[in-house]
Amino acid sequence: MSQPVYRLDNVIKRYDLREVLHVDALEVHAGEILALVGPSGSGKSTCLRLLNFLEAPTSGTIRFDGRNYGSNGSVPLDVRRRVTTVFQRPLLLNRSVQANVAYGLRLRRAPDTRARVEDALSRVGLLGLARQKGSTLSGGEAQRVALARAMALETDVLLLDEPTANLDPYNVGVIEEIIRELNVERATTMVLVTHNVFQARRLAHRVGLLLDGELVEVADVERFFAAPTDPRTLAFARGEMVY
Amino acid sequence: MAISALLDGLRQALSLILERDPALLEIVRLTFEVSGVALFFSSLIGIPLGAFLGMRRFRGRRLVISALYTGMGFPPVVIGLLVYMLLSRTGPLGQIDGDHIPRLFTPAAMMLAQTIISFPLVAGFTMAAVMGVEPHLRQQIQALGATPMQTAWAVLVEARIGVIVSIIAGFGSIISEVGAVMLVGGNIVGRTRVLTTAIVLETRKGNFDLASALGIILLGLSFMVNATMMLMQGKSFDQ
Numbered sequence: 001m002s003q004p005v006y007r008l009d010n011v012i013k014r015y016d017l018r019e020v021l022h023v024d025a026l027e028v029h030a031g032e033i034l035a036l037v038g039p040s041g042s043g044k045s046t047c048l049r050l051l052n053f054l055e056a057p058t059s060g061t062i063r064f065d066g067r068n069y070g071s072n073g074s075v076p077l078d079v080r081r082r083v084t085t086v087f088q089r090p091l092l093l094n095r096s097v098q099a100n101v102a103y104g105l106r107l108r109r110a111p112d113t114r115a116r117v118e119d120a121l122s123r124v125g126l127l128g129l130a131r132q133k134g135s136t137l138s139g140g141e142a143q144r145v146a147l148a149r150a151m152a153l154e155t156d157v158l159l160l161d162e163p164t165a166n167l168d169p170y171n172v173g174v175i176e177e178i179i180r181e182l183n184v185e186r187a188t189t190m191v192l193v194t195h196n197v198f199q200a201r202r203l204a205h206r207v208g209l210l211l212d213g214e215l216v217e218v219a220d221v222e223r224f225f226a227a228p229t230d231p232r233t234l235a236f237a238r239g240e241m242v243y
Numbered sequence: 244m245a246i247s248a249l250l251d252g253l254r255q256a257l258s259l260i261l262e263r264d265p266a267l268l269e270i271v272r273l274t275f276e277v278s279g280v281a282l283f284f285s286s287l288i289g290i291p292l293g294a295f296l297g298m299r300r301f302r303g304r305r306l307v308i309s310a311l312y313t314g315m316g317f318p319p320v321v322i323g324l325l326v327y328m329l330l331s332r333t334g335p336l337g338q339i340d341g342d343h344i345p346r347l348f349t350p351a352a353m354m355l356a357q358t359i360i361s362f363p364l365v366a367g368f369t370m371a372a373v374m375g376v377e378p379h380l381r382q383q384i385q386a387l388g389a390t391p392m393q394t395a396w397a398v399l400v401e402a403r404i405g406v407i408v409s410i411i412a413g414f415g416s417i418i419s420e421v422g423a424v425m426l427v428g429g430n431i432v433g434r435t436r437v438l439t440t441a442i443v444l445e446t447r448k449g450n451f452d453l454a455s456a457l458g459i460i461l462l463g464l465s466f467m468v469n470a471t472m473m474l475m476q477g478k479s480f481d482q
Contacts, residue, residue, distance in 0.1 A: 052386050081388040091380040094401055103397075104387035149387065 003066055005030050005157060005189050006051060011060035013046050013213075021046045023060070023215045026208065028157075031187040033179070034218075035204035037197055037236070043213040044193040045088075048159045051191060052085045081108060084155045088162035090146030092134030097126060100134050101149040108153070120152035121145075123178060140171035147178060158182065160192045164199065172199075179203055197237055201225060209233045252455020256463075259456055266432075270457075271464065274437040277350050277424070278417045281357030285413050289362040290406060293369025294395055298381065308370070314363030319356075319416075323423025326356040330427065348429040353437070356423040361413035368412050372405020373398055407476055411469055418465050438464075 004027040013021040021043040028034050028051075036044045049055045050062060053075040061070040064083075069075045084104070092100045098117050105113045121127040124144040129137070137145060143163060150158055160179065164172040180203065182188045194200055200207050201221060208218035209232065217230045228234050259267045296308060330347045331337045337347070345351035376398050384394045399406060421439040428435035430444060438461040445454035 049382075054382055054385055077388070077390060084388065085383075085386040087379070087383055087386070089379070091377055091383050093380075093384075093397065103384075107388050107390075107393055153388070 004028055004063075005065060007061075007063040008050075009061045009063075011050065011057045011062060013043075013050060013055070014058045019213055021050070021057075021210075021213045023047070026215060026218060028189060028191060030189055031183070032205045033183055033190045033192055033203055035192045035194060035200035035207045035221075036210055037194060037200050037207060038210035039195060042210040044195075044210050045161050046213075047210065048085060048161050048191065048193055051157070052083050052159055053080050054085075081153075082155055083157040083159065084150045084153055085159040085161060086143075086146050086150045086163050088165050090142050092137070092142055092145060094133070094135060096131050097121070097134055097137070097145055098130040100145055101152050104149055104153045116152045116154075117148075120148040123151065123181070124148045125174065140167050140174075143167060143171065143175065144178075147175060151178070151182060154186065155188070157189045157191070160190060160194075162194055163192070164194075164196075176203060197225075197239070209236055211236075248451040249455050251452040253459055255452050256456035256459040260460070267457075267460070269433060270436055270438055270441050271460065273350060273435070274418070274439075274461075274464075277353045277357065277437060278414065280354045281361060281417050282410065282414050284354070284358040285360075285362035285365050285417075286410055288358070289365025289409065289413065290369050290399070292362075293366040293371075293406075293409065294373050294399055296366070297370040297373030298395060298398065311363050311367050311370070315367045317360070317363070318422075319360050319420050320422030320426065322359050323356050323426035326352065326359065326423065326427050330355075347427060348431060348435060350428070350435060352427040353424045353435060356427045357417045357420060360420060360423060361416045364416050365409045365413040368409030369399075369402070369406050372402035372409065375405060376401045404476065407472055411472055414468060414472075415465070418461070418468075 006026070006028040008023050008026040011021065011023045011026075012019060036047060038044050046055075050057055053069060057071050059071050061068050063069070064079060067079075069079070093103060095103075098121065101117045101120055102113050105116060110116065118127060118130075121130055124147055126141060126144055126148065129141065134142065134145065147163065163179070164175050167175070176199070179190065179192070183190055192200070192203060204221050206218060207221050207224040209216045209224075209228075209230070211232055217224070217228055217233045219228060219233075224233065225237050228237060292311075296304065296311070327347065328334050329336050330345060330352055336344050345355050380401065381394055381398060384397050389397060419439065421443055424430075424435070424437060425440050425443065428437070428440065430436050430440040436444075438457055442454050442457045442461070445451075445457065
């Protein structure tokens, strides 16, 4: 079996004295979509911030492509730039849509910026709004721009933090389709955070459940929903868990 | 009397400008030189300092901000006094030989005093502008692969209206300042006389027309500089 893209061991994240995440072991494999599900406040977004190296764990090791980036080491820029995140509430720069999509490419001094921006905007169906200010877009459009700006970077790993929360069914459909395409065409490794178990079932290869900061179980999507080992997973998957 | 003096002042101001009075041109040139250099240095110190205080959280930050707020309200004449004592022959800097140390009664001393007066204003307003930018934006910029410097620059660009306001506030504090430049500059004709000190002198001499004329010129120049800064901002102010 190939080396995992990520391997987390005994990762703990605390804010002050409060422990918000505890992952004994987690692997993310190349080319897969791993969904992390769980109620609000269960540590899903914290986990993504650690995977994007935006924050360091309090303790434990995060191996990325076999190299350890734990609590005491800084992450080289070229490694950080192999990962990006689409956030639940996308914040765009006060510039045009195309400038927003081009921003990450310009940071990398990437060639063919214009072509890549146009390609990304076409994929999300917003090429017609390229010159419009980011601040004038609707929530769904802004989320599609955020996806386009992440997509244009062609990173090895794409982290998605509730990318369809608060969106209408049309935009949910558009974004889910783009996620599928990216995963199939470019074999982009993805970690999708969602509280929507149906979405996890539709998109993911494997699913993990986070509860109160603890990673309860990770399993293939079929097994996760049909025959989970932990009773809490069963309760969550059936929608019986009140939160 | 006051209105007629103002009208006479307006007439005289126009006449001085149209005649290209050499003494006036020299005063205006020095005013801009001193204020321009002081504004440059206060922006050079104030904008990065404000950005740092706005974005970073560290032990003692509140203390630094309190000191900064105190600096924003510090009486310019007291700063003039401090700079005077610093640069006087018995002061810590006055005792050092070297071309890079400003001397009293020179434009360099006036620039130093004005920089100290205005940099807390530039830093304070920049800090407020940066703190007004959505905090999560920084994280999203970092997630796109920005370095800390690139992130700070992007945030400053987002806060550009506030940053320009901070520069305008700094400029306002400098161009209108009289006490400190009088103390450390001495209002020496042809050497350290600027518009504000010239206005004080002419008023004391009873030349209200000329004092009003200089005041009108100062106001006009100040308006022109601020309008230019607004134009440099493009359409951002209208959005």
